[in-house]
Amino acid sequence: MFENENKDFKDYDNCCSIIEKFLTICLPVTTTPSVNIGKIKTECCGNPIISLKKPDNCCKDLNDGCCKFTIVQKMKVEIPIDFSANTQIDNLFVDCEIKQDHHFDGDCCDM
Secondary structure, three states: OOOOOOOOOOOOOOOOOOOOOOOEEEOOEEEEEEEEEOOOEEEEOOOOEEEOOOOOOOOOOOOOOOOOOEEEOOEEEEOOEEEEEEEEEOOOEEEOOOOOOOOOOOOOOOO
């Protein structure tokens, strides 16, 4: 009998073992995003403003015989956008990570 063995055990012909196994679980997922744009609405906010000032990006050169001015108008633009995605989950598969180099010939428990 082993020195750390409990003497009060039932006599069974079995051997209990605990093993650990690492698995790689693969779950294929396919997602296809989509965007739908609804009817775009525009609305003027207030009256237009006429400016005789020369903005940096407008009316760079004054031509002889003409009057140039800038019209500034604030607008509100509403763009309804519906973002969605169609997602499909495929079948699960498992890689058991069985290594060929761990090969046992015969019984691993010699008595």
